[in-house]
Amino acid sequence: MQNFQFYNPTRIIFGQDTISQLATYLPKGARILIVYGGQSAINNGTLDEVKTTLAPDFYYQAFGGIEPNPHFETLLKAVDIVKKHKIDFLLAVGGGSVIDGTKFIAQAALYRDDPWKILTKTGVEVKDALPLATVLTLPATGSEMNCRGVITRAETQEKLSFRTELIFPQFSILDPSKTYSLPKRQLENGIVDSFVHTLEQYLTYPVDAKVTDYFAEGILKTLLEIAPDVIHKPDDYQARANFMWAATLALNGILATGVPEDWATHRIGHELTALYGLDHARTLALILPVLWSLKKEEKRAKLLQYALRIWGITSGTDDEKIDSAIEKTVHFFQSLGMKNTLADYGISKDVDLLVARLEQHGHTALGEQGNITLTISRQILERI
Amino acid sequence: MQNFQFYNPTRIIFGQDTISQLATYLPKGARILIVYGGQSAINNGTLDEVKTTLAPDFYYQAFGGIEPNPHFETLLKAVDIVKKHKIDFLLAVGGGSVIDGTKFIAQAALYRDDPWKILTKTGVEVKDALPLATVLTLPATGSEMNCRGVITRAETQEKLSFRTELIFPQFSILDPSKTYSLPKRQLENGIVDSFVHTLEQYLTYPVDAKVTDYFAEGILKTLLEIAPDVIHKPDDYQARANFMWAATLALNGILATGVPEDWATHRIGHELTALYGLDHARTLALILPVLWSLKKEEKRAKLLQYALRIWGITSGTDDEKIDSAIEKTVHFFQSLGMKNTLADYGISKDVDLLVARLEQHGHTALGEQGNITLTISRQILERI
Numbered sequence: 001m002q003n004f005q006f007y008n009p010t011r012i013i014f015g016q017d018t019i020s021q022l023a024t025y026l027p028k029g030a031r032i033l034i035v036y037g038g039q040s041a042i043n044n045g046t047l048d049e050v051k052t053t054l055a056p057d058f059y060y061q062a063f064g065g066i067e068p069n070p071h072f073e074t075l076l077k078a079v080d081i082v083k084k085h086k087i088d089f090l091l092a093v094g095g096g097s098v099i100d101g102t103k104f105i106a107q108a109a110l111y112r113d114d115p116w117k118i119l120t121k122t123g124v125e126v127k128d129a130l131p132l133a134t135v136l137t138l139p140a141t142g143s144e145m146n147c148r149g150v151i152t153r154a155e156t157q158e159k160l161s162f163r164t165e166l167i168f169p170q171f172s173i174l175d176p177s178k179t180y181s182l183p184k185r186q187l188e189n190g191i192v193d194s195f196v197h198t199l200e201q202y203l204t205y206p207v208d209a210k211v212t213d214y215f216a217e218g219i220l221k222t223l224l225e226i227a228p229d230v231i232h233k234p235d236d237y238q239a240r241a242n243f244m245w246a247a248t249l250a251l252n253g254i255l256a257t258g259v260p261e262d263w264a265t266h267r268i269g270h271e272l273t274a275l276y277g278l279d280h281a282r283t284l285a286l287i288l289p290v291l292w293s294l295k296k297e298e299k300r301a302k303l304l305q306y307a308l309r310i311w312g313i314t315s316g317t318d319d320e321k322i323d324s325a326i327e328k329t330v331h332f333f334q335s336l337g338m339k340n341t342l343a344d345y346g347i348s349k350d351v352d353l354l355v356a357r358l359e360q361h362g363h364t365a366l367g368e369q370g371n372i373t374l375t376i377s378r379q380i381l382e383r384i
Numbered sequence: 385m386q387n388f389q390f391y392n393p394t395r396i397i398f399g400q401d402t403i404s405q406l407a408t409y410l411p412k413g414a415r416i417l418i419v420y421g422g423q424s425a426i427n428n429g430t431l432d433e434v435k436t437t438l439a440p441d442f443y444y445q446a447f448g449g450i451e452p453n454p455h456f457e458t459l460l461k462a463v464d465i466v467k468k469h470k471i472d473f474l475l476a477v478g479g480g481s482v483i484d485g486t487k488f489i490a491q492a493a494l495y496r497d498d499p500w501k502i503l504t505k506t507g508v509e510v511k512d513a514l515p516l517a518t519v520l521t522l523p524a525t526g527s528e529m530n531c532r533g534v535i536t537r538a539e540t541q542e543k544l545s546f547r548t549e550l551i552f553p554q555f556s557i558l559d560p561s562k563t564y565s566l567p568k569r570q571l572e573n574g575i576v577d578s579f580v581h582t583l584e585q586y587l588t589y590p591v592d593a594k595v596t597d598y599f600a601e602g603i604l605k606t607l608l609e610i611a612p613d614v615i616h617k618p619d620d621y622q623a624r625a626n627f628m629w630a631a632t633l634a635l636n637g638i639l640a641t642g643v644p645e646d647w648a649t650h651r652i653g654h655e656l657t658a659l660y661g662l663d664h665a666r667t668l669a670l671i672l673p674v675l676w677s678l679k680k681e682e683k684r685a686k687l688l689q690y691a692l693r694i695w696g697i698t699s700g701t702d703d704e705k706i707d708s709a710i711e712k713t714v715h716f717f718q719s720l721g722m723k724n725t726l727a728d729y730g731i732s733k734d735v736d737l738l739v740a741r742l743e744q745h746g747h748t749a750l751g752e753q754g755n756i757t758l759t760i761s762r763q764i765l766e767r768i
Contacts, residue, residue, distance in 0.1 A: 001625040003399025008392070014642070015387025208622045210609060211630050214602025222594040238592045241385040245642065246595050254638070258398070258629065 001209045001258035008253050010145045011171035014245065016237070018175050019046070019135060022053045025171045026133070030089040032060040033082055035102045037067070037094045044181040046137055050093055061085050066094065069152040069159060069273055069280070070101035072116065075108065082109045082130070090132040092169075095186070096141025096193075099134050100149035103167040106130040119151055119160040129166040135173045138182060139244040140190035140281070142197060142251025144172035152274060159274035160361070174248065176240035187230055188336040189281035194247040195223050195332075196284040200262045201255040203292070204368035206301045209258035216255050217309050222246045224310070227336065264366035265291055268377055271357045276347045285338035286384040289330050291372070294379060296322060298369060342384055351381045385593045385642035392637050394529045395555035398629065400621070402559050403430070403519060406437045409555045410517070414473035416444040417466055419486045421451070421478045428565040430521055434477055445469050450478065453536040453543060453657055453664070454485035456500065459492065466493040466514070474516040476553075479570070480525025480577075483518050484533035487551040490514040503535055503544040513550040519557045522566060523628040524574035524665070526581060526635025528556035536658060543658035544745070558632065560624035571614055572720040573665035578631040579607050579716075580668040583690075584646045585639040587676070588752035590685045593642035600639050601693050606630045608694070611720065648750035649675055652761055655741045660731045669722035670768040673714050675756070678763060680706060682753060725768055735765045 013021055026032070034050060041047040047062070054060050063078045081087070082105065092102035106129040108115040117123025136144045143149065147168045152159045179187075202216035222242055229239035249255070268291075269283030292299060300322070307313040307325035316324065330340070342349045355378050358364070366372035397405055410416070418434060425431040431446070438444050447462045465471065466489065476486035490513040492499040501507025520528045527533065531552045536543045563571075586600035606626055613623035633639070652675075653667030676683060684706070691697040691709035700708065714724070726733045739762050742748070750756035756764075 001399070001622060001629070003402065005395065005397050007395040011389065011391040012641075013389050015385075018387065208626070209629075210606040210626045211602055211633060214605060215599055218595055218598025218602055221598060225594060238385060241642070242592065242594045245385070245593075249595060257396075258625070 002207055002260065004257050006253055006257050007165065008145060008168065010169045010252075012145060012174060012248070013171060014174045015241075016175060016177050018173050019049050019053060019178075022050065022135070022173060023057055026058065027089060027131070030058060031085065031087050032058050032089045032091050033078065033085070033087040033105075034060055034062040035066060035078060035090060035092050035094075035098055035105065036062065036064045037098045038065070040181065041093050041137060044137065044178060046135060046178050047093055050091070050135055060091075061087065066098045066101045068097050069150075069277075070097045070104070072104075072119070072151050072153040073155065075101050075104050075151065076115065078105045079108045079115070088130060090130050092132065092134040093137065095136070095138025096143045099136075099143035099169070100141070100151065102132055102134070103129075103143070103147075103149040104151050104162070106132050106167055107162070107164070116153070119153075119162060126164055126166065129164070131170050132167065133171045133173075134169045135175075135178075136244070137178045138186055138190060139179065139247035140186075140193040142194070142248055144169060144174065145248050145252040148251075150270065157274050158361075159270040161270075174244050176237055176244045177235075179240050179244065180235050184231060185279075185337065188338070189279050190247060191223055191227050191230060191243065192281040192285050192333055192336055192338060194243075194250040195220065196265060196281070196288055197250040198223075198255060199288065200266060201259060203299055203302050203306060204260040204262050205298065206305070207259055212255060212257050212259050213305070215249075219246045219250050219255070220310050224332065227332070231336070260368040262368045264372040264377075267361075267363045267366050268354075268358065268380060271354050271361075272342070275350075275354065275357070276342070278342070278345055278347060282338055282345065285333040286340070286342065287380055289326050290380050290383045292326050294376060295367070295372070298371070349381065349384075351378060354381050386591055386644065388641045390637055390641050391549065392529060392552065394553045394636075396529060396558060396632070397555060398558045399625075400559060400561050402557050403433050403437060403562075406434065406519070406557060407441055410442065411473060411515070414442055415469065415471050416442050416473045416475050417462065417469070417471040417489075418444055418446040419450060419462060419474060419476050419478075419482055419489065420446065420448045421482045422449070424565065425477050425521060428521065428562060430519060430562050431477055434475070434519055444475075445471065450482045450485040452481050453534075453661075454481045454488070456488075456503070456535050456537040457539065459485050459488050459535065460499065462489045463492045463499070472514060474514050476516065476518040477521065479520065479522025480527040483520075483527040483553070484525070484535065486516055486518070487513075487527070487531075487533040488535050488546070490516050490551055491546070491548070500537070503537075503546060510548055510550065513548070515554050516551065517555045517557075518553045519559075519562075520628070521562045522570055522574060523563065523631035524570075524577040526578070526632055528553060528558065529632050529636040532635075534654065541658050542745075543654040545654075558628050560621055560628045561619075563624050563628065564619050568615060569663075569721065572722070573663050574631060575607055575611050575614060575627065576665040576669050576717055576720055576722060578627075578634040579604065580649060580665070580672055581634040582607075582639060583672065584650060585643060587683055587686050587690060588644040588646050589682065590689070591643055596639060596641050596643050597689070599633075603630050603634050603639070604694050608716065611716070615720070644752040646752045648756040648761075651745075651747045651750050652738075652742065652764060655738050655745075656726070659734075659738065659741070660726070662726070662729055662731060666722055666729065669717040670724070670726065671764055673710050674764050674767045676710050678760060679751070679756070682755070733765065733768075735762060738765050
């Protein structure tokens with residue numbers, strides 16, 4: 001096991017009809033900005049439910065229109081509203097994009113420099129942020145219980161991440177029944193996203209972190225088991241509950257305890273989403289299997305463990321076991337609507353530009369061993 | 385899955401040579417009381433290391449002599465020192481007893497009523513507590529990352545528990561190498577204690593909480609795997625690291641997410657420790673298998689899952705599988721020095737008195753279904 005630090009002060013309030021508890025956990029007298037995305041929070045009634053709960057006791061404004069891959073430009077408009085109405089608490093109602101956007105607003109509202117520098121990390125340090133909480137409607141990113149976020153600048157087609165303990169949600173309300181109305185594509189993406197989050201922390205090299213490995217395997221197995229029911233039974237509460245909690249745990253820090261982490265798939269994927277607008281999860285499903293094939297030697301021990309413990313593969317040579325595990329992973333992704341190449345999504349890639357973007361963002365030595373060089377990233381991009 | 389709430393703000397700083405980071409996480413200008421137990425913190429050098437780290441920057445006093453099953457009477461002496469020296473931060477250096485004791489001191493120091501009422505819950509509500517942190521030297525109870533504690537009043541031979549979010553440690557430093565000098569009996573107890581903590585949350589009835597079940601099984605498997613090396617290789621860092629993190633996770637709340645909990649074994653066990661001074665873990669190892677045998681029907685589905693997933697038992701009738709799983713559990717406990725009856729420990733039990741104590745403490749309907757009545761508790765006590 002490697003040394004590690006684990007800290008996660010977000011309170012999770014999980015289960016059916018939990019939105020009714022919202023007011024209990026808000027600071028008395030808070031002036032709230034409800035931040036939401038598109039029509040789904042309106043259509044499924046969650047936004048109204050939140051407003052009804054707040055109405056007797058709290059001043060609030062609402063700001064809608066946060067895009068998937070939330071835009072820097074949109075978020076700055078929310079910052080203006082925060083300042084104008086003396087907002088002192090942010091409440092995200094939605095999925096990862098809305099929550100990530102809210103985390104950015106929380107920092108930008110109190111930042112005394114150009115807010116773009118929060119993302120480029122070239123300005124003064126972020127030392128303060130508005131408190132925030134979330135009502136989750138889309139399991140996928142884990143943003144409801146971590147202190148990370150990813151923001152896109154539409155103007156320059158850049159997608160950049162941030163991380164500070166200041167933006168842990170104070171609490172997050174997770175009601176699985178609020179996911180019943182989600183479109184199939186978002187559910188598919190959410191399952192793949194959670195699955196790959198887990199693998200970014202699991203599939204590296206062994207360090208004898210037994211509990212962390214078992215926890216990661218438990219989340220992978222859960223996602224494999226519940227995926228069909230999540231996709232095909234829109235009101236299967238148990239499947240949605242298991243999905244929601246698994247997605248949260250996949251990126252709340254617990255799977256990183258004592259182990260090395262990869263994240264190359266995410267870094268490369270962000271460039272694809274930024275340039276071509278392809279769904280985050282779909283970029284991950286393209287890149288991960290190719291990256292594994294190229295880094296089979298470095299990841300051999302963990303690939304074999306994955307083959308055995310997740311897919312139950314016991315026959316064949318080690319190479320055959322690994323190839324079989326990669327193949328089964330691809331099939332799982334395909335069962336969730338993922339395609340095999342960018343061309344299948346109608347995207348004509350510009351590998352030179354993508355590599356240049358990776359270089360520009362400092363991603364020249366990715367992966368758990370820092371050996372996903374630009375040359376390797378180019379090979380990955382050429383194959384997808 | 386059942387509805388649940390999860391909240392755990394304790395920062396874990398885990399790994400070799402982490403005590404050197406202690407001062408970084410303490411509030412500037414804190415006036416500290418170091419709380420420790422017997423000779424072990426002195427002999428293994430941890431206490432000196434802590435003092436050396438604090439010396440340049442902090443005022444501190446030290447209070448030693450916290451007993452296993454910390455005594456109310458001893459803790460009141462520490463409260464006097466807190467008041468006399470205007471202490472405003474407590475630092476527990478030790479295992480679960482020292483940490484539980486420190487959590488009690490944290491409350492009692494600011495409590496404006498008879499401190500015994502903190503335990504009997506008959507006084508005014510506990511509304512404040514001194515901040516505290518821990519340096520863990522004995523993995524077992526999970527107290528380093530939860531908000532519970534158990535205290536014994538020597539005078540009346542009572543062992544009572546408390547729970548309030550006010551006493552979550554602000555941070556806990558877990559350096560596995562600090563466990564190298566532990567005596568065998570404490571290691572054996574620690575493994576059994578962690579194992580049973582996990583089972584109290586796992587072995588009830590199924591509610592389709594997939595991740596939580598996998599997590600619990602991961603901890604059980606880890607403890608089974610590392611037990612021999614923990615006991616026989618005093619300086620096996622990896623075994624100790626896995627033990628330490630598993631013990632913490634076994635009772636930090638994550639295994640309770642979405643599932644019913646039992647805890648009857650603990651409640652009954654506390655009465656045995658209070659009356660006869662038998663080690664906490666040894667009471668658990670006596671009670672649990674007997675309780676399972678008596679509650680086989682109610683726990684059938686989970687006992688079968690445990691038999692299959694933990695012990696790999698696939699042959700025989702369901703009853704045979706369950707009996708075999710219970711038998712293997714007993715053998716595991718025996719391999720850790722646990723005995724089979726109170727008589728084996730030289731204890732002559734008074735079942736009537738024990739049942740009267742359970743009644744006196746309100747433990748008349750224990751277990752996940754509230755059906756461990758005094759009659760069932762009596763049957764358990766008669767068989768051990």
